[in-house]
Amino acid sequence: MRGxxxxxxxxxxxxxxxxxxxxxARVRSRAAMEQRILAAAAAVFSEAGFDAATxxxxxxxxxxxxxxxxxxxxxxxxLYQKVVADVLESWxxxxxxxxxxxxxxxxxxxYIHAKVTSARCYPIESRVFANxxxxxxxxxxxFLGRKLRxxxxxxxxxxxxxxxxxxxxxxxxxxxxxxxxxxATQTYADFGVQVSAVLGKDKLADAxxxxxxxxxxxxxxxxxxxx
Amino acid sequence: MRGxxxxxxxxxxxxxxxxxxxxxARVRSRAAMEQRILAAAAAVFSEAGFDAATxxxxxxxxxxxxxxxxxxxxxxxxLYQKVVADVLESWxxxxxxxxxxxxxxxxxxxYIHAKVTSARCYPIESRVFANxxxxxxxxxxxFLGRKLRxxxxxxxxxxxxxxxxxxxxxxxxxxxxxxxxxxATQTYADFGVQVSAVLGKDKLADAxxxxxxxxxxxxxxxxxxxx
DNA sequence: GGGATACTTGACCAAGTGGTCAAGATTTGG
DNA sequence: CCAAATCTTGACCACTTGGTCAAGTATCCC
Numbered sequence: 001m002r003g004x005x006x007x008x009x010x011x012x013x014x015x016x017x018x019x020x021x022x023x024x025a026r027v028r029s030r031a032a033m034e035q036r037i038l039a040a041a042a043a044v045f046s047e048a049g050f051d052a053a054t055x056x057x058x059x060x061x062x063x064x065x066x067x068x069x070x071x072x073x074x075x076x077x078x079l080y081q082k083v084v085a086d087v088l089e090s091w092x093x094x095x096x097x098x099x100x101x102x103x104x105x106x107x108x109x110x111y112i113h114a115k116v117t118s119a120r121c122y123p124i125e126s127r128v129f130a131n132x133x134x135x136x137x138x139x140x141x142x143f144l145g146r147k148l149r150x151x152x153x154x155x156x157x158x159x160x161x162x163x164x165x166x167x168x169x170x171x172x173x174x175x176x177x178x179x180x181x182x183x184a185t186q187t188y189a190d191f192g193v194q195v196s197a198v199l200g201k202d203k204l205a206d207a208x209x210x211x212x213x214x215x216x217x218x219x220x221x222x223x224x225x226x227x
Numbered sequence: 228m229r230g231x232x233x234x235x236x237x238x239x240x241x242x243x244x245x246x247x248x249x250x251x252a253r254v255r256s257r258a259a260m261e262q263r264i265l266a267a268a269a270a271v272f273s274e275a276g277f278d279a280a281t282x283x284x285x286x287x288x289x290x291x292x293x294x295x296x297x298x299x300x301x302x303x304x305x306l307y308q309k310v311v312a313d314v315l316e317s318w319x320x321x322x323x324x325x326x327x328x329x330x331x332x333x334x335x336x337x338y339i340h341a342k343v344t345s346a347r348c349y350p351i352e353s354r355v356f357a358n359x360x361x362x363x364x365x366x367x368x369x370f371l372g373r374k375l376r377x378x379x380x381x382x383x384x385x386x387x388x389x390x391x392x393x394x395x396x397x398x399x400x401x402x403x404x405x406x407x408x409x410x411a412t413q414t415y416a417d418f419g420v421q422v423s424a425v426l427g428k429d430k431l432a433d434a435x436x437x438x439x440x441x442x443x444x445x446x447x448x449x450x451x452x453x454x
Numbered sequence: 455g456g457g458a459t460a461c462t463t464g465a466c467c468a469a470g471t472g473g474t475c476a477a478g479a480t481t482t483g484g
Numbered sequence: 485c486c487a488a489a490t491c492t493t494g495a496c497c498a499c500t501t502g503g504t505c506a507a508g509t510a511t512c513c514c
Contacts, residue, residue: 030460047362051279055502065463070503072461127361130418134357135274137420144424152425169449176442179422180411187410191357193364195406197371198379215403222396223446256481256491282472292493297473299491455514462509471500480491 034072037062041073042083046127049135050080084132084139087125092148094118098155104168105226109217115185116213119192120206126189152178169225177224184216261299264289268300269310273354276362277307311359311366314352319375321345325382331395332453336444342412343440346419347433353416379405396452404451411443 040062044053055076059066073079094114097107119126132140152175159174188195188209196204221227267289271280282303286293300306321341324334346353359367379402386401415422415436423431448454 033461049276049279049362052276054500056500066502067463067465067504068461071463074503076502130357130361133418133421134354134361135276137424141420141424144421145427148421149425149427171445173438173442175426176439177446178425179414179439180407180443180446182421183410183414183418184407187406191360191410193368194360194371194375194409197364197368198376198405199402200372200376211400212403212406215400216407218398219404219407219450220446221450222452223448223450225449260491281470283470293472294474294493294495295491298493301473303472457512457514459512460510463505463507465505465507467502467504469501469503472498474497475493475495477494478492480489482487482489484486484488 030072037064037069037072037079038083038086041079042087042124042128045080045083046124046131049131050076051135053080081139083128087128088140088143090118090122090125091129092151095151095155098158100158100161102158104162104224105221108220108224108226112181112185112217112220113213115181116188116209116216119185119187119189120204120209123189123192126186130186130190172224177220181216181220188212257299264291264296264299264306265310265313268306269314269351269355272307272310273351273358276358277303278362280307308366310355314355315367315370317345317349317352318356319378322378322382325385327385327388329385331389331451332448335447335451335453339408339412339444339447340440342408343415343436343443346412346414346416347431347436350416350419353413357413357417399451404447408443408447412439415439 037058041053041058044058044061047053048057053076055069056066058079059069062069069079073082094111097111097114099107132138137144155178156174159168159172159177162168163170163172188204192204195208196202199208201208218227264285268280268285271285271288274280275284280303282296283293285306286296289296296306300309321338324338324341326334359365364371382405383401386395386399386404389395390397390399415431419431422435423429426435428435445454
């Protein structure tokens with residue numbers, strides 16, 4: 001299971017690197033190595049969680065000797081923090097559909113679609129996040145209580161504005177709606193085994209994700225009085 | 228091998244103690260010890276998952292020497308299987324609201340309420356389940372693909388009957404509705420940290436769970452064309 | 455070229471891990 | 485009462501863990 005780590009654009013893009021032109025192969029190589037290790041680490045952490053993940057497993061996945069991993073990331077904890085930070089970034093990024101000017105139905109439809117798509121395309125990231133949360137979010141608590149909370153409060157304000165304009169049912173609490181949307185979409189990544197077992201399939205097909213998005217969208221739009 | 232697997236009817240122990248009068252103190256004591264260990268184990272497994280949980284931690288939680296744990300449960304794996312089996316039973320038990328005779332709105336309301344209540348009262352059980360699923364459900368796959376799948380298919384048939392009688396919208400797919408309900412209710416146990424952080428609270432209060440149930444119920448009932 | 459710097463890696467270590475064991479304590483049934 | 489069965493527990497073991505280290509190799513810049 002070693003090869004094929006070349007395609008790891010997945011998690012995070014090249015941070016800056018604007019000045020990278022001067023630095024020759026070295027810097028590029030270091031960034032590439034870090035990327036390779038981070039991808040392997042994300043996969044292992046997503047399957048095992050922080051404690052149960054072993055640096056040996058990460059090394060094997062990255063097809064590198066273990067000592068080399070520790071050269072780039074001094075400790076397992078540092079490596080994990082980087083993985084979580086990267087995952088987080090891509091997680092919050094997708095919440096930009098809710099603005100006062102937007103049409104509620106369109107915003108919800110787009111958001112659900114985006115979330116289901118990332119459950120399909122980036123299940124590793126979703127599971128890293130789920131593991132961290134399930135174990136009490138020791139590395140994320142601060143973020144959750146600040147940045148995420150603020151963002152959801154903003155969305156709540158948008159919903160209030162929509163309700164005022166009669167564009168959405170007034171009794172919908174945006175906080176709890178978000179909890180439902182997060183749970184109902186991420187479940188296709190985090191608990192994919194359960195879903196596919198109940199549907200009687202080995203693996204979910206694209207059509208299943210589409211149907212999931214369509215069903216959830218219909219439920220939520222009607223549920224918010226938008227149909 | 229004095230381990231005496233004789234009484235363990237594979238899955239789950241006798242809840243009932245009615246006939247306990249004949250059996251002298253020994254049996255009662257053994258059952259009590261097993262229960263005590265199982266409770267400690269469930270707590271530890273729910274926080275750490277199978278691999279990261281240590282028998283030492285379970286022993287400490289049960290206030291027993293580690294060797295004593297191994298006397299009652301030969302291996303960590305056996306102990307885990309018992310915990311999972313118990314959790315599973317209480318999980319599936321709560322799905323009996325959906326019958327053709329029932330009123331759809333009432334059934335959905337009751338089910339959501341029951342699920343949110345168990346997220347509040349039995350978060351440990353929910354998290355054990357979530358951990359197992361997140362790690363690929365090695366011990367549950369068989370169950371998921373059989374018993375649970377059958378149960379959901381039955382519910383699907385009930386929904387079809389309801390739709391035929393015009394008691395519910397015809398385009399609601401019961402499978403995906405169940406996925407949504409499971410996710411949206413269990414999230415208050417599994418990802419409770421996230422929810423409480425976003426709500427700006429240290430811990431969720433009863434009122435929060437009530438509001439969660441009420442909001443979800445409203446969304447789902449309207450979403451199914453029942454309001 | 456050559457000295458400095460960056461990277462690689464097999465060998466190693468202290469601290470745990472799940473699990474065993476044997477010697478003792480307690481309870482049982484007769 | 486006592487011998488057999490059951491339970492308790494500290495000491496112990498083979499193995500894995502995250503992390504270190506020193507001896508090497510490749511690359512850099514002058």
